[in-house]
Amino acid sequence: MKKRITIDPITRLEGHGKIEIFLDDSGNVEKTYFQVPELRGFEVFSIGRPAEEMPRITPKICGVCPTTHHICSTKALDDLFKVEPPPAAKKLRELMYSAFMLEDHTLHFFFLGGPDFVVGPSAPAAERNILGVISKVGLDIAGKVIKLRRECRDVITHFGGRVIHPVCGLPGGISKPLKEEDRLKIVAVAKNGVEFAQFALKIFEDVVLKNKDYVDLVTGDVYKHSTYYMGLVDKNNKVNFYDGDIRVVTPEGKEFARFRPADYLDHITERVEPWSYVKFPYLKNVGWKGFVDGIGSGVFRVAPLARLNAADGMATPLAQAEYERMYATLGGKPVHNTLAFHWARLIEALYAAERMLELAQDREITDTHVRNIPTAIPAEGIGVVEAPRGTLFHHYKTDKNGIITEANLIVATVNNAAAICMSIEKAAKSLIREGKVSDGLLNMVEMAFRAYDPCFACATHTLSGKTALFINIYDSNGNITDTIGSE
Amino acid sequence: MCTGRIDPQFVMKAFESGADGVLILGCHPGDCHYKEGNYKALRRFHLLKRMLKQFGIEEERFRLDWVSASEAEKFVEVINDMVKKVKALGPIKKNPPVPFSEEKASGDIKVEAHG
Amino acid sequence: MAKPKVAFYWCASCGGCEESIVDLAEDILKVVEAVEFVFWPVAMDFKVKDVEALLDGEIAVSFINGSIRTGEQEHMAKLLRRKSGLVVAYGACAHIGGIPGLANFFNHDSIFDYVYHKSPSVSNPGGVTPQLKTSVEQGELTLPEFYDTVYTLDQVIDVDYYLPGCAPPPDLIMKAVEAILSGNLPPKGTVLAPDKSLCDTCKRKTTKPDKAVIKEIRRVHEVLLDPERCFLDQGVICLGPATRDGCGERCINANMPCRGCFGPTSRVEDQGAKFLSALASIIDIDDEPEIEKIMNSIADPAGIFNFYSMPASMLRRKISV
Numbered sequence: 001m002k003k004r005i006t007i008d009p010i011t012r013l014e015g016h017g018k019i020e021i022f023l024d025d026s027g028n029v030e031k032t033y034f035q036v037p038e039l040r041g042f043e044v045f046s047i048g049r050p051a052e053e054m055p056r057i058t059p060k061i062c063g064v065c066p067t068t069h070h071i072c073s074t075k076a077l078d079d080l081f082k083v084e085p086p087p088a089a090k091k092l093r094e095l096m097y098s099a100f101m102l103e104d105h106t107l108h109f110f111f112l113g114g115p116d117f118v119v120g121p122s123a124p125a126a127e128r129n130i131l132g133v134i135s136k137v138g139l140d141i142a143g144k145v146i147k148l149r150r151e152c153r154d155v156i157t158h159f160g161g162r163v164i165h166p167v168c169g170l171p172g173g174i175s176k177p178l179k180e181e182d183r184l185k186i187v188a189v190a191k192n193g194v195e196f197a198q199f200a201l202k203i204f205e206d207v208v209l210k211n212k213d214y215v216d217l218v219t220g221d222v223y224k225h226s227t228y229y230m231g232l233v234d235k236n237n238k239v240n241f242y243d244g245d246i247r248v249v250t251p252e253g254k255e256f257a258r259f260r261p262a263d264y265l266d267h268i269t270e271r272v273e274p275w276s277y278v279k280f281p282y283l284k285n286v287g288w289k290g291f292v293d294g295i296g297s298g299v300f301r302v303a304p305l306a307r308l309n310a311a312d313g314m315a316t317p318l319a320q321a322e323y324e325r326m327y328a329t330l331g332g333k334p335v336h337n338t339l340a341f342h343w344a345r346l347i348e349a350l351y352a353a354e355r356m357l358e359l360a361q362d363r364e365i366t367d368t369h370v371r372n373i374p375t376a377i378p379a380e381g382i383g384v385v386e387a388p389r390g391t392l393f394h395h396y397k398t399d400k401n402g403i404i405t406e407a408n409l410i411v412a413t414v415n416n417a418a419a420i421c422m423s424i425e426k427a428a429k430s431l432i433r434e435g436k437v438s439d440g441l442l443n444m445v446e447m448a449f450r451a452y453d454p455c456f457a458c459a460t461h462t463l464s465g466k467t468a469l470f471i472n473i474y475d476s477n478g479n480i481t482d483t484i485g486s487e
Numbered sequence: 488m489c490t491g492r493i494d495p496q497f498v499m500k501a502f503e504s505g506a507d508g509v510l511i512l513g514c515h516p517g518d519c520h521y522k523e524g525n526y527k528a529l530r531r532f533h534l535l536k537r538m539l540k541q542f543g544i545e546e547e548r549f550r551l552d553w554v555s556a557s558e559a560e561k562f563v564e565v566i567n568d569m570v571k572k573v574k575a576l577g578p579i580k581k582n583p584p585v586p587f588s589e590e591k592a593s594g595d596i597k598v599e600a601h602g
Numbered sequence: 603m604a605k606p607k608v609a610f611y612w613c614a615s616c617g618g619c620e621e622s623i624v625d626l627a628e629d630i631l632k633v634v635e636a637v638e639f640v641f642w643p644v645a646m647d648f649k650v651k652d653v654e655a656l657l658d659g660e661i662a663v664s665f666i667n668g669s670i671r672t673g674e675q676e677h678m679a680k681l682l683r684r685k686s687g688l689v690v691a692y693g694a695c696a697h698i699g700g701i702p703g704l705a706n707f708f709n710h711d712s713i714f715d716y717v718y719h720k721s722p723s724v725s726n727p728g729g730v731t732p733q734l735k736t737s738v739e740q741g742e743l744t745l746p747e748f749y750d751t752v753y754t755l756d757q758v759i760d761v762d763y764y765l766p767g768c769a770p771p772p773d774l775i776m777k778a779v780e781a782i783l784s785g786n787l788p789p790k791g792t793v794l795a796p797d798k799s800l801c802d803t804c805k806r807k808t809t810k811p812d813k814a815v816i817k818e819i820r821r822v823h824e825v826l827l828d829p830e831r832c833f834l835d836q837g838v839i840c841l842g843p844a845t846r847d848g849c850g851e852r853c854i855n856a857n858m859p860c861r862g863c864f865g866p867t868s869r870v871e872d873q874g875a876k877f878l879s880a881l882a883s884i885i886d887i888d889d890e891p892e893i894e895k896i897m898n899s900i901a902d903p904a905g906i907f908n909f910y911s912m913p914a915s916m917l918r919r920k921i922s923v
Contacts, residue, residue: 037746279717498875
């Protein structure tokens with residue numbers, strides 16, 4: 001008897017999503033669909049708005065990563081008005097950005113993704129959360145994580161006025177300079193951040209890498225796709241979140257493309273499916289071959305593991321050492337194992353902290369000249385940054401008064417949309433056999449999408465100790481015959 | 488009343504309630520009993536006209552003109568002209584009907600079918 | 603005594619209101635100890651059927667954030683209304699529509715046309731458009747209906763209280779939660795924030811113009827912004843006079859003008875119209891051609907004056923698209 005499993009809604013991610021799993025007559029998975037049932041239309045309602053308001057409009061796309069939209073939008077405005085910000089302004093923006101990357105990445109590890117490893121994927125659901133992490137590694141940790149998060153968010157608030165939807169970005173600069181006494185405070189936060197990121201990597205080493213079962217899970221086949229990888233790199237091909245060129249490598253790790261943000265349309269195309277409001281980006285010059293991986297398919301991935309795969313290294317020493325260790329452990333570049341996203345995320349957190357410290361210790365950063373007033377007539381501008389969840393593109397066109405006439409946005413996680421579908425399907429196919437659905441499935445399917453950190457991290461889910469999914473099993477008449485989930 | 492007292496919300500309320508045009512007649516600039524009132528009205532008028540245009544209300548539907556108490560002919564002329572122009576434009580197109588059920592879930596309050 | 607049951611749900615939301623709960627940090631523990639969460643999709647795995655199984659009114663209070671723009675969101679808002687004693691519209695989108703309310707200058711077709719067909723990065727030779735129902739080989743997939751118009755929460759259900767802001771600040775959240783838990787509530791329909799304008803507590807109010815003084819309007823990127831002077835006095839549009847107080851002037855402190863996320867005070871029905879009035883009053887030009895000129899120099903009045911409040915404005919949306 002054919003069955004259909006609906007997971008609705010997916011939880012512990014930003015936004016709304018549902019998964020439909022169709023079984024064939026033998027009870028094996030025939031096909032899965034990952035649907036995004038929401039749309040708000042930012043690209044269209046930006047039309048008619050003054051371009052300088054875009055850094056205040058676009059962060060409302062996501063209240064978890066508003067800083068990424070704010071900074072990306074501000075960079076698009078620099079390009080639109082052809083105005084170069086003064087050095088101090090660029091550094092301040094990147095400093096704020098680094099603080100955000102550090103906060104967001106470490107939060108995801110401790111509260112969302114990490115518990116799967118620290119506590120174990122087959123541990124009782126009630127323990128697969130921060131409480132389980134605490135009982136495994138100590139109460140101290142939670143306090144450290146909350147403190148780091150708060151300190152980083154205070155840094156963002158200092159610059160942006162508020163941390164949820166900051167407001168300081170302007171074409172050609174930033175709204176106010178940094179005072180010396182505040183710079184010193186930020187240096188202290190950054191130093192703490194470096195220590196904390198190293199500490200998180202140590203936990204990963206002790207708990208994951210020293211555990212054979214986990215290593216098997218990470219290196220196994222269930223969570224593996226040989227895709228292309230994309231990320232922003234500096235002129236030395238090192239990972240950079242704030243600026244640079246976009247680099248794409250093949251599933252074999254060879255450079256496939258390296259282009260300026262302004263040329264993104266020559267490389268990225270989006271596909272529309274009738275069953276989801278989200279679109280599916282793919283590499284234009286490879287083409288769409290379906291939800292499949294391999295060198296012949298234009299499906300690519302973004303975000304931590306992809307960035308490390310696409311680059312030649314990390315720009316800061318401690319992160320570089322960790323980068324080398326990861327590749328040595330996992331057998332060289334590129335790494336295709338989806339669960340390694342968690343490891344790469346912590347390496348990036350360390351880079352973010354080191355970069356934050358570098359910038360905070362740069363004396364030029366307290367210079368009071370932080371704005372250059374644009375003089376050119378605006379027409380078109382493109383800005384790109386690396387958000388925690390992937391490459392983010394903001395593209396604006398305006399009339400000569402700087403009123404938006406067209407806006408195109410490709411938003412981070414969306415680049416992974418096809419890969420997320422594929423990862424979910426692969427996990428479901430491997431784990432659901434002959435109609436048997438178990439509790440383990442719940443977590444294993446979750447793990448497939450959670451590795452991508454799809455856009456939302458919420459620290460407090462953990463206090464209740466609940467799992468993220470229920471699965472309803474429907475018979476062919478649409479009646480629910482079974483429900484799996486735990487409270 | 489003095490045109491300076493006209494709150495833009497009155498104009499918007501008129502359109503929201505179904506008016507196809509709004510005409511404001513005030514004392515000539517310089518003749519305001521309260522000195523500045525009609526200048527305030529003039530400034531508000533120009534800005535409101537722009538804003539209403541963005542809301543899809545054509546410029547000709549909103550007008551401010553100066554007529555004193557002794558200018559009966561002008562009064563008639565302005566009104567006739569306004570009516571002619573608004574008639575030519577036709578009624579303001581109604582918004583799409585509210586797609587959901589008309590009862591709010593608690594109580595019997597009807598959701599306004601915004602027209 | 604049983605803990606009051608609480609639900610927290612998001613409609614057309616960005617997740618920032620969820621983050622605002624997380625930002626309560628240690629204070630969240632006080633809340634968690636005192637209540638029992640029965641529905642919070644971002645964080646917990648309760649399902650819709652669990653909410654449906656509750657008795658009507660069994661949930662003590664539901665906090666709903668995000669505006670309403672799909673059939674699913676409308677359905678969930680109505681379901682939670684039935685099951686809850688109190689409903690609080692949480693955050694700017696639920697309260698007054700929020701930034702996504704700017705979509706009310708457009709409609710379903712114009713949005714879908716660009717997003718799925720005209721966007722320069724889309725390749726869609728088959729003209730595929732997301733459908734409410736799609737038949738695939740294995741069965742039928744559904745998507746919720748996308749409405750032409752964005753609605754505030756109270757345009758869809760009865761709302762008891764409003765917590766304003768994008769996102770509401772921690773102190774206001776805690777005050778509201780404490781009021782609800784203690785039963786010490788103001789009259790139904792109250793916005794849980796001070797009922798005066800932002801200018802009242804703003805550090806820059808000594809330089810706020812109280813009569814016609816402005817000769818020129820400048821956009822934020824066109825001038826250096828003086829960190830001490832009132833923005834309006836600098837000729838820069840700041841919605842402070844038309845905006846409710848309570849945010850702590852977060853944006854002003856970052857040296858950027860207010861864009862009105864708290865919505866208007868209780869005495870004002872249309873925030874955009876109120877601001878228009880306030881702005882016109884401080885412009886010092888009497889010559890009609892000059893008046894026209896300065897008014898034409900203001901970029902996007904309908905969008906900026908109703909930045910967060912388009913769906914709550916009197917006209918609610920553009921009349922014809």
